[in-house]
Amino acid sequence: MIQFETSADSAFSPITEREILSSDQINSVLSQLTSTIELSTLGSLYFTQLAAFLPVESLDLSEFGDAMRFGLRPRENLETISLPVSTIKFGESKSTAYIRYQFSEMIAPAQRRILANLHHIFIRPLGHALEFRRLKLMATKDPLTNLGNxxxxxxxxxxxxxxxxxxxxxxxxxxxxxxxxxxxxxxxxxxxxxxxxxxxxxxxxxxxxxxxxxxxxxxxxxxxxxxxxxxxxxxxxxxxxxxxxxxxxxxxxxxxxxxxxxxxxxxxxxxxxxxxxxxxxxxxxxxxxxxxxxxx
CATH class of the missing domain: 3.30.70.270 (Reverse transcriptase/Diguanylate cyclase domain)
Structure with missing residues (x-):
């Protein structure tokens, strides 16, 4: 199974969600993000949840799949924050991918902590969706030719x-x-x-x-x-x-x-x-x- 860990600088290290988000808010986010295991649908839901708390313009998950960009086209001169996700695949060495967030305005420290928490919450359903995609690919691919079966x-x-x-x-x-x-x-x-x-x-x-x-x-x-x-x-x-x-x-x-x-x-x-x-x-x-x- 694919596992994930977050690693970020201290400004984005996850803190206790209760310091920023209420229990009802956390449960609402989790309910939405656990309602699907399809990667593209999950990305769209996550972008919607981000927009409920933060002035996010775009969400870039392209390191996890083609066409995994949500919101507006990225623009220059807007605040862009890249948060890492360390992936561990089947006992192999770690590799780091990044989720990139772009905002319509500079976000305050409290908003940065909200982002850190939402990012941290997102990691587990992202891992499940990627694992599901891997298993589905195995079920629909011919291993010898790499064509569909x-x-x-x-x-x-x-x-x-x-x-x-x-x-x-x-x-x-x-x-x-x-x-x-x-x-x-x-x-x-x-x-x-x-x-x-x-x-x-x-x-x-x-x-x-x-x-x-x-x-x-x-x-x-x-x-x-x-x-x-x-x-x-x-x-x-x-x-x-x-x-x-x-x-x-x-x-x-x-x-x-x-x-x-x-x-x-x-x-x-x-x-x-x-x-x-x-x-x-x-x-x-x-x-x-x-x-x-x-x-x-």
Whole structure:
């Protein structure tokens, strides 16, 4: 489990909360901060609690994750206070991260003590949220390729379906199966087979845009969820993947290529319907001689 300690200079060392905050105030803060274990939601709640006591303009938790900035964009010439958080991970050595607070005006000594106390209160729920994120990542990541696994695919696909419901925005699915992969394991062993899977994962990531996602669905089968709006765009990505595999020295040395099936999400679809169409197109590609792409 991730543990946290605070360390700060004497001006910010935590004091007894009762010296500054009432019991009701402390309980209210704790109630809010323990109501969620999602990191981004926790950051937003903490910013709201800070604003109830202090003239805070922005809260920067970016050392704990992307897009973890709350409030207004940081400005020059405003008071900025950085308070440290010492992290201890699984018995390893400590490392120090910082939470940065920016205020619309200079804050008085009593307000600085309030900040110290709120910062100290925040540490434990922050640790729980980071641990939850780590465990969730383990549950949705394939450890060999570092792509999302089947659980990660299901979550990402559902997000896109929800987006379609809200905005009617289309997306696409490619199902990628490696040709001749079994012979790599049979002839060269599983270590070489693992290298083939890892290099395939790299090719997939390099072939899609940064906000799109690739997954190892299982064995030598991969999936890509793509922000496309027509069959031609889906076809373009499939061809890009196949060109990358044709030019990769390790894959070509083993004769490993890819058969790909694709489908666009349609109004009224479920995830199962979308996947079934793409999977059926994949088997048509296999039956058509491998190393081809078919769209459903």
């Amino acid at each position: 089947r659980n990660g695919f299901n979550e990402a696909a559902q997000r896109l379906i929800n987006r379609h419901i809200r905005t009617n925005q289309i997306f696409g699915l490619l199902v990628v199966d490696l040709d001749n992969f079994k012979q790599v394991n049979d002839c060269y062993g599983h270590q070489q087979g693992d290298r083939v899977l890892q290099e395939t994962a790299h090719n997939l990531i390099d072939s899609i845009r940064g906000h799109e996602e690739a997954f190892r669905f299982g064995g030598d089968e991969f999936c890509c969820l793509l922000d496309v709006s027509c069959s031609q765009e889906l076809n373009t990505v499939a061809q890009r993947i196949q060109r990358a595999m044709h030019s990769h020295p390790l894959l070509t040395s083993h004769g490993v290529t890819s058969s790909i099936g694709g489908s666009l999400f349609k109004a009224g679809d479920s995830l199962e319907m979308l996947f079934e169409r793409a999977d059926r197109a994949l088997y048509e590609a296999k039956d058509g001689g491998k190393d081809t792409y078919q769209a459903a």
